[in-house]
Amino acid sequence: MRTSVTVYAPATVANVASGFDVLGFALHKPGDFVTLKKKEKKSVDIVAIEGDGGKLSLDAALNTAGVAVSGYLKAAGFPFGVDIILKKAMPLSSGLGSSAASAVAAVYGVNLLAGRVLPRQELLPFTLHAEEAACGTPHADNAAPALFGGFVLIRSYEPLDIVKLPVPAGLAAAVVHPHTEVRTADARRILKKELRLVDAVRQWGNLAALVAALYQEDLGLLGRSLQDVVAEPLRSLLIPGFPGVKKTALENGALGCSISGSGPSLFALCASLEEAGKVGRAMQQSFLKEVSLESDLYVSEVNQEGPKVVED
């Protein structure tokens, strides 16, 4: 049996315009690498974190990877502990599910160290518990696509009910992370607790059509469905240059463009990897020109795999 493993888990785009709090998809890159080493001492320790610019705590109880592994070991009653090395290969607080990626990589890895005891779907609750510890609310729209790959719908949280959706061939995303910060707490606070019924009807009409578009591989319908009348109108206020960058994405052929998770990253879904590259570069130019913001660009097909072992 393995005594150590390194797992890569991908960044994810949550909400996906019309799917606020219930839909997300996985990217190939960026992502997080988590190395786990089994040890006799029954403690979970984060021994090192790279790539976080010193921002993350080494306290395992304050880190989603640590919380997820502790929860897993405790629930299963395993007689071993784990040392964790985290290598963040993606920006923190970018709206790309960084904490979910760490939790998913960690729990996927510890399950391998334990001899693949639990099927994949039973790993999800540990990542949600970890997300709750880190972010205050148990949202699955990053963790579920990071764990299962592809587009994942969360029908219900209580009980947890997850639906994996199909991915049209070639579908790709440009994700642009402008170098500005949006705190998740602020992005939550700016939302209203109530919405107009007419707006809710528009939102669920679009989300239902988005799901149909994925099954039918209808990219025209997919593009028309990528509309958010609930979160985007408010959260976009926290992202300098948003209207112009979105407009640029659509003018350059993106099927749709909206905020990734709670931002500040934007995603644009495109018909091919090539289109996504073109759209992404135009969005970067627009951020620079409109509000003098530098940004990172990630171009990726939708990742249908989820976490993977990269090294033993």
Next chain:
Amino acid sequence: MRTSVTVYAPATVANVASGFDVLGFALHKPGDFVTLKKKEKKSVDIVAIEGDGGKLSLDAALNTAGVAVSGYLKAAGFPFGVDIILKKAMPLSSGLGSSAASAVAAVYGVNLLAGRVLPRQELLPFTLHAEEAACGTPHADNAAPALFGGFVLIRSYEPLDIVKLPVPAGLAAAVVHPHTEVRTADARRILKKELRLVDAVRQWGNLAALVAALYQEDLGLLGRSLQDVVAEPLRSLLIPGFPGVKKTALENGALGCSISGSGPSLFALCASLEEAGKVGRAMQQSFLKEVSLESDLYVSEVNQEGPKVVED
């Protein structure tokens, strides 16, 4: 070319629990028969209505069939008029889309008399205009499934964007119409104009999963998705005996049960026609036992055909 035609258009179940205002499906029965006779005089006249108990006006401007045919002839500039005979073979104000069935049968028929000038999807706006004239608001969740058959999603009203969804093999409905009245205006008025974001998220999670369930033919998921936290909790207050009848439907094996349109009819989706018969009879018994209400029962697979010519 035909000079007269009789068209049958089916009753429809709108909202379908989680799809408030955006989803509906068609039944095989009940339905409406509309006979149209071409005439030289360029007027649209309703010459007779049967089966309405004298409740409907003969004024073509106040009847959805009359408004739909007038709109069609005017838009296309056809140099003929039509006499209409309406045979209502379904209850009025029952929540089964009676006015939409008449409009759909009428416009489908007049298009045949004109030589099938317009493709089916271009007939929908005439029925919506007619529904608006009759009900005050242009809702497509009855007219669209009556016209196209099957499950139909309305992604957007402006512009009108319709998605036909697949129907799992064997899927059937029990529709029970209790002999009590719910005025559409009251059913609208009892709804709140705002809803909590958390409730909206539950609703669109369920609707998105319902769409996925139809594509995957996953009846378990379909059943779990048939939940309405928006309209049912309020509108059910207008239907005597609702909680007990719904409970009875679920206990007898229905996948889900909710209000058809704005009520008072209830629908239960079931895995087979046989199941739907059993469930429907149990619901009728429950209405009788709980609140001494007589009812009509309609048992039908989902109608994938829409309107059809029954007689020349």
